[in-house]
Amino acid sequence: MAEPLLQVHGLQAFYGESHILHGVEFEIRKGEVVTLLGRNGVGKTTTLKSVMGIVGHRTGSVKFEGQETVSLPSNRIARLGIAFCPEERGIFASLNVEENLTLPPAVKPGGMTVGEIFGLFPNLQERRRSQGTKLSGGEQQMLAIGRILRTGANLLLLDEPTEGLAPVIVQRIGEVLRQLKARGFTILLVEQNFRFAATVADRHYVMEDGRVIDHLTAAEVAGSIDKLNEYLGV
Amino acid sequence: MFELLGISPQALFGQLLIGLINGAFYAMLSLGLAVIFGLLNVINFAHGAQYMMGAFVAWFVLEYAGVPFWGALIVAPVAVAIFGVILEQVFIKRLYHLDHLYGLLLTFGFVLIIEGLFRYKFGSSGQPYDNPLPGGQNLGFMFLPNYRGFVVVASLVVCLGTWFMIEKTKLGSYLRAATENPTLVRAFGINVPRMVTLTYAFGVGLAAFAGVLAAPIYQVNPTMGSNLIIIVFAVVVIGGMGSIMGSIVTGFGLGVIEGLTKVFYPEASSTVIFVIMAIVLLIRPAGLFGTAK
Numbered sequence: 001m002a003e004p005l006l007q008v009h010g011l012q013a014f015y016g017e018s019h020i021l022h023g024v025e026f027e028i029r030k031g032e033v034v035t036l037l038g039r040n041g042v043g044k045t046t047t048l049k050s051v052m053g054i055v056g057h058r059t060g061s062v063k064f065e066g067q068e069t070v071s072l073p074s075n076r077i078a079r080l081g082i083a084f085c086p087e088e089r090g091i092f093a094s095l096n097v098e099e100n101l102t103l104p105p106a107v108k109p110g111g112m113t114v115g116e117i118f119g120l121f122p123n124l125q126e127r128r129r130s131q132g133t134k135l136s137g138g139e140q141q142m143l144a145i146g147r148i149l150r151t152g153a154n155l156l157l158l159d160e161p162t163e164g165l166a167p168v169i170v171q172r173i174g175e176v177l178r179q180l181k182a183r184g185f186t187i188l189l190v191e192q193n194f195r196f197a198a199t200v201a202d203r204h205y206v207m208e209d210g211r212v213i214d215h216l217t218a219a220e221v222a223g224s225i226d227k228l229n230e231y232l233g234v
Numbered sequence: 235m236f237e238l239l240g241i242s243p244q245a246l247f248g249q250l251l252i253g254l255i256n257g258a259f260y261a262m263l264s265l266g267l268a269v270i271f272g273l274l275n276v277i278n279f280a281h282g283a284q285y286m287m288g289a290f291v292a293w294f295v296l297e298y299a300g301v302p303f304w305g306a307l308i309v310a311p312v313a314v315a316i317f318g319v320i321l322e323q324v325f326i327k328r329l330y331h332l333d334h335l336y337g338l339l340l341t342f343g344f345v346l347i348i349e350g351l352f353r354y355k356f357g358s359s360g361q362p363y364d365n366p367l368p369g370g371q372n373l374g375f376m377f378l379p380n381y382r383g384f385v386v387v388a389s390l391v392v393c394l395g396t397w398f399m400i401e402k403t404k405l406g407s408y409l410r411a412a413t414e415n416p417t418l419v420r421a422f423g424i425n426v427p428r429m430v431t432l433t434y435a436f437g438v439g440l441a442a443f444a445g446v447l448a449a450p451i452y453q454v455n456p457t458m459g460s461n462l463i464i465i466v467f468a469v470v471v472i473g474g475m476g477s478i479m480g481s482i483v484t485g486f487g488l489g490v491i492e493g494l495t496k497v498f499y500p501e502a503s504s505t506v507i508f509v510i511m512a513i514v515l516l517i518r519p520a521g522l523f524g525t526a527k
Contacts, residue, residue: 092411095410099407
């Protein structure tokens with residue numbers, strides 16, 4: 001079997017005095033869509049940020065395409081081909097839609113063109129001159145996803161892309177993720193919305209207290225609903 | 235009309251010109267302060283000292299290397315910007331995670347040291363610097379010295395060029411985005427720490443450029459920056475930190491208002507900017523063009 005695209009081993013992360021991740025283990029193969037599931041505060045977002053290199057301090061091993069990244073700064077990690085879409089979306093108020101979209105520099109050849117991205121999200125094209133933060137929540141989410149497709153990054157880290165959005169927009173984002181998978185993007189998705197995650201992902205890792213405690217393939221989900229409800233229930 | 239107001243047109247236009255010249259310096263200095271504060275979160279109190287260093291480098295290279303004013307306009311900003319890079323790398327970057335106050339105190343310390351060294355070496359009486367553009371134009375209603383006209387134009391070009399670079403170019407969009415969210419911009423693959431260093435160097439270079447322009451008008455004096463920087467901080471407070479164009483407009487506008495006050499009520503001319511600052515702080519605490527952070 002080929003080497004995984006992303007291989008995380010014994011990952012620990014700290015914010016100041018707080019120890020958030022206690023040895024996270026998981027891996028993603030090229031072309032997969034994988035989710036991190038779990039309740040609030042179990043370390044899903046911190047795991048994404050640790051892969052991207054934007055937590056205070058981290059140890060362990062995060063290998064991307066075989067290269068160790070755990071001691072690299074985030075700008076170097078991005079240049080290897082990893083792109084991050086934060087939970088709060090991070091749309092810049094002082095930039096218009098088009099400037100937001102073209103802000104991240106190309107890091108590898110083979111990214112989507114602006115035209116292709118507008119094809120995926122036609123609303124953005126109509127509002128290309130608007131201030132980024134004047135868009136609706138759903139449009140901002142599409143902009144946040146759209147802008148990391150241009151760069152040629154092949155691993156996308158998406159933090160709760162459906163949070164707070166209307167069902168019809170959630171559906172649209174699901175379609176987009178399936179199209180991105182078909183184009184060969186590898187996606188690591190953090191989700192609270194398990195029903196949404198089940199429609200797009202190949203595999204799921206379940207997190208609790210800063211560790212990965214279980215792993216399910218899409219085929220195993222149907223038979224494991226009770227177990228999942230226990231993991232994710234409040 | 236002038237007779238009705240009891241003032242001569244010469245006095246009015248003369249003070250207007252002085253106001254424009256002062257405004258040109260306020261604009262260039264407040265612009266650099268605003269850009270530095272936006273990205274670095276540091277109130278660069280050393281800005282006035284760096285302006286003074288620009289003037290001194292111009293005087294120094296003329297005196298010891300025969301570099302004329304026009305060469306100094308390039309050499310001095312570059313030299314002082316390199317000095318800024320060293321300050322940023324060795325000291326200032328250690329304070330980014332702390333409150334503004336620490337950066338203010340550190341750079342205030344720089345002022346005391348730099349000014350002290352220059353006063354020790356050169357005394358406080360100042361060095362003369364010859365006018366590179368003697369002569370002037372008779373405009374009919376007033377006499378315009380060539381060099382003063384040049385300062386206003388040069389300052390406008392530099393200010394508008396900076397505005398264009400920040401608001402209309404790709405590099406500027408990185409700067410604006412990093413001012414809002416440096417962590418995310420860095421996670422897109424941009425070397426934000428290097429950008430921070432270069433931004434500080436740019437702001438400092440702008441101050442030194444203003445210092446070179448000032449040398450033929452005000453002479454070269456170790457305390458020339460301290461005299462100016464307090465007014466420039468008032469200009470920044472009035473204009474607010476949010477807008478580049480706001481800094482430029484406020485700088486020139488306040489210079490002109492100060493000049494006009496000298497004509498109509500000279501007693502208030504040295505306080506008018508601070509009165510405006512107090513009023514603006516009461517009505518719009520974030521400044522005329524600022525956005526609340």
